[in-house]
Amino acid sequence: MSLKAIVYVRNPPSLEILNQLLLPHETVYESVTTVQQGYEQIKQMKVRGAPAIGIVAALSLVIDLQLKLQTFNKNPNALDSDILNMMNSPLLLGNFIRDSLDHLNQSRPTAVNLFRTSDILWKATSSGIKKDLGTKQIIESLVDMAEQMLFDDLKDNNNIGKYGVEFILRNGDKRISVVTHCNTGSLATSGYGTALGIIRHLYAQGNLLRAYYTETRPYNQGSRLTSYELLHDKIPSTLICDSMVSALLASNKMDHKIAAIIVGADRVAKNGDTANKIGTYQLAITAKYHNVMFIVAAPSTSIDLKIKNGRDITIEERNEDEVVFVNGLIKQDDTEKYQIKKVRVPPQGVKVWNPSFDVTPAELITAIVTEKGVVEKEKGAKEFDLEKFLMSQS
Numbered sequence: 001m002s003l004k005a006i007v008y009v010r011n012p013p014s015l016e017i018l019n020q021l022l023l024p025h026e027t028v029y030e031s032v033t034t035v036q037q038g039y040e041q042i043k044q045m046k047v048r049g050a051p052a053i054g055i056v057a058a059l060s061l062v063i064d065l066q067l068k069l070q071t072f073n074k075n076p077n078a079l080d081s082d083i084l085n086m087m088n089s090p091l092l093l094g095n096f097i098r099d100s101l102d103h104l105n106q107s108r109p110t111a112v113n114l115f116r117t118s119d120i121l122w123k124a125t126s127s128g129i130k131k132d133l134g135t136k137q138i139i140e141s142l143v144d145m146a147e148q149m150l151f152d153d154l155k156d157n158n159n160i161g162k163y164g165v166e167f168i169l170r171n172g173d174k175r176i177s178v179v180t181h182c183n184t185g186s187l188a189t190s191g192y193g194t195a196l197g198i199i200r201h202l203y204a205q206g207n208l209l210r211a212y213y214t215e216t217r218p219y220n221q222g223s224r225l226t227s228y229e230l231l232h233d234k235i236p237s238t239l240i241c242d243s244m245v246s247a248l249l250a251s252n253k254m255d256h257k258i259a260a261i262i263v264g265a266d267r268v269a270k271n272g273d274t275a276n277k278i279g280t281y282q283l284a285i286t287a288k289y290h291n292v293m294f295i296v297a298a299p300s301t302s303i304d305l306k307i308k309n310g311r312d313i314t315i316e317e318r319n320e321d322e323v324v325f326v327n328g329l330i331k332q333d334d335t336e337k338y339q340i341k342k343v344r345v346p347p348q349g350v351k352v353w354n355p356s357f358d359v360t361p362a363e364l365i366t367a368i369v370t371e372k373g374v375v376e377k378e379k380g381a382k383e384f385d386l387e388k389f390l391m392s393q394s
């Protein structure tokens with residue numbers, strides 16, 4: 001078992017991505033050496049999760065550049081002419097980097113982390129060109145930034161865990177159960193996780209009775225990936241179908257002590273409206289009805305101040321196969337060997353709608369937990385003021 005979604009080594013340069021399409025039944029790492037391979041990993045959801053997507057985009061650009069630079073230094077004649085010219089020209093290098101970032105941005109439209117990564121790397125590139133740095137210095141500066149993103153994400157997740165637990169336990173029971181949706185753990189980030197980071201922190205502090213988590217149809221991030229993580233960490237947890245959450249909260253009157261529903265985020269608008277895995281919105285509605293806290297856990301890099309409210313967030317729609325087929329383990333004849341096979345569920349001819357995310361209005365969100373602290377709405381307000389929060393933390 002491995003919870004490391006991303007394995008990057010600077011010297012000698014290598015990038016390995018855990019193929020999450022095969023989890024939890026097979027642990028297979030795939031080498032990424034080019035921007036195009038990084039694009040495919042994200043597009044095909046071999047790696048997924050807003051923070052992880054941004055980090056893999058950055059690392060696939062830098063690994064591509066590092067390997068080109070390594071060949072340029074050791075055996076320049078092995079390079080084709082346009083790459084050779086690029087390695088001798090900061091302007092041509094800048095063009096390659098701009099085109100690469102634009103291409104990576106096309107892989108998935110909703111998670112803002114991908115676009116923020118591009119902005120940061122392009123800003124560094126254009127600054128290096130303006131300062132008349134050589135191509136080697138520009139590339140090295142991008143490697144430093146990509147590595148820093150990897151380290152910062154892990155640090156941020158630990159802070160989200162700490163602030164989230166303090167907020168949830170600030171008044172009331174100190175031994176609680178929670179519900180979470182999708183996968184927001186080590187497999188969606190550089191480690192520890194966001195919403196799952198809060199659950200890890202609750203467990204580590206001895207405050208967790210049980211974590212209930214949804215299977216998260218149609219892609220099954222919960223039943224495949226969150227199961228994998230919670231079993232790995234031996235955290236008391238129970239898998240439920242997406243349709244069971246309201247009944248679980250209703251049974252809360254007995255002894256589940258569910259204090260909160262905690263979810264991640266792919267993009268948080270300026271007013272706090274939050275795009276997250278499809279099915280999140282209805283969890284917020286049932287949390288409101290049952291008077292249970294609804295917590296969004298996300299690094300501040302997931303907040304997009306350019307987006308006024310949730311209506312402006314682009315929601316990714318994926319192909320119908322993810323709804324029609326499920327991955328099943330099929331026993332091969334009478335041996336104990338199994339193989340993963342796509343099994344068709346509905347009959348031919350069904351029509352499918354498959355949005356990958358939905359938007360939860362700020363009004364239904366109790367608090368947004370970031371690495372900089374917890375944001376709540378002003379008393380009586382229906383929306384957050386995230387620009388004011390971020391300004392106060394800078």
Ligand SMILES: CSC[C@H]1O[C@H](OP(=O)(O)O)[C@H](O)[C@@H]1O
Nearest residue numbers: 048049050184188264265276277
């Ligand atoms: C900390 S992961 C944030 C977010 O990303 C997931 O989406 P996907 O698995 O499609 O990449 C899910 O919405 C998580 O909540």
